[in-house]
Amino acid sequence: MSFQKGINAWCFPADISIQEMLRQAKTHGYQGVELNLGEGEAPFHLEMTEAELQAVAAQARELGLELPSVSTALLWKYPLTDNDESVREKGIRIVEKMLEAASVFGSKTVLVVPGLVTPEVSYDIAYERAREALKRLAKTAEEKRVSIGIENVWNKFLLSPLEMARLIDEVDSPWVGAYFDVGNVLQFGFPEQWIRILGKRLLAVHVKDFKTATGNITGFVPLLAGDIPWERVVEALNEVGYQGYVIPEISPFSRLPEQLIAQTSQALDAIFQ
Template sequence: MLKCINQWGFPESTPIEQLFEYSQAAGYDAVELNLNPSGSVGLTLDTTATEAEEVGRLARKYGIKLRSLSTGLLWGAPLSSQDEDQREQGKRIVSKQLELANVLGMDTILVVPGVVNAEISYNDCYRRSQEEIGKLVPLAERLQVSIGIENVWNKFLLSPLEIARYIDEFNSAYIGSYFDVGNVLQFGFPEQWIRILGPRIKKIHVKDFNTKVGNINGFVTLLSGDVNWPEVVAALREIGYSDTITAELSPFEKAPLQMIYDTARHLQFITDL
């Protein structure tokens, strides 16, 4: 398995080339970039194919693989929204992810499919998000880039059986799971989810979680929470997963880059299990 770090692990203003340089020095095999708002560092909604190719060239210069593309932009334009304009913006975001991933040779993008709240019912979230993602399947298939549905704290897709059903109903090899190990610990066992989702899993995010805290403040650095890492790795090996294990953590407040180096060592320990 490949050790990977998400761009969010670096200070926000870190130039892309410097980000790759630091990642190489820390011993990572890959970096997961994010699609950011216009005017941000790195890939944005305005990035051209030529600009994306330059990012790919810089990654190769430092021996860094680019395997997936994440984004936080869908929280502001959920595919489950009651507002048609928001859903259209959400589809534009995912389309841009697919196009840039194709240019950069990535095979997966991360998509948060929708959000359940007081205004958006569970049923409506399920129906609307499937309808909107379904419209993007032809593009994903043409570009040969998978849409990885992430399990996240959005009050939606709360069991592995439901996520498996949700994915299978698309009847496309290009819709799968972007499984986040830490996100599930509050209400499940990640090793069980991995075995159930099996080959549907396209990519893996890792963070740790302290169940005694039990809220958003419970997310902690790798190996310092309650994830049963030997069982998680055993499950991943059982399903034949050998791709990136991507740490999705924030920089340390006092020494931002130290998180990058500490996490690389933690990932090495985990992938050696």
């Protein structure tokens, strides 16, 4: 592969340990694992001490694996654009914890959902709040030497590559760019166009496939089982000079879950070689 091959922790069963996740990733030929910050009983959680984070980093190093990036689902629960200032502040603290952990892990990027447009939070207000939060967080990102990648997700926000590029440019920090999810745009756009427009703003890439005939959340499928034009995606990534990780983010199989890890590794090789 001309790109680096990673895998997101959500591809594994929820009850798996970090140690076993790393072992399976190594066994099936991945170079890095993207861990997801959670709450409470999650194996990687908000209350972890630096020593505990160092221990996770050491487990990866022992297997010759990198922890290239950190993601989270918590910004859906605590959006940076919420009407409640205390919720927005909780979101800020979550990103700060991600940056702290990423710094310990040696990660280059943290994935940030920039906000949600809802019946209560209008698009223009969400945009202003997201920009304000990202400008503030860019200072912490610079201190920690870890980049913030804002992701395109199904949040009714940043619905075009021009708009995402504009937001990144207005934040105006070398530490804030795009975390592009190839599968998330297929229902309303063309991933290769997003890649070319985002260009050098592109920090990291998530991959999954999508069946447009299904057209809803159940349309996300394993790699090569959907309608993503992979040849055009690879051509666009090469054209803009992207050289980072390509990281699948796919729901685990309900039976024999390690088969997803094996099959996804083979699919990545087939797509990106």
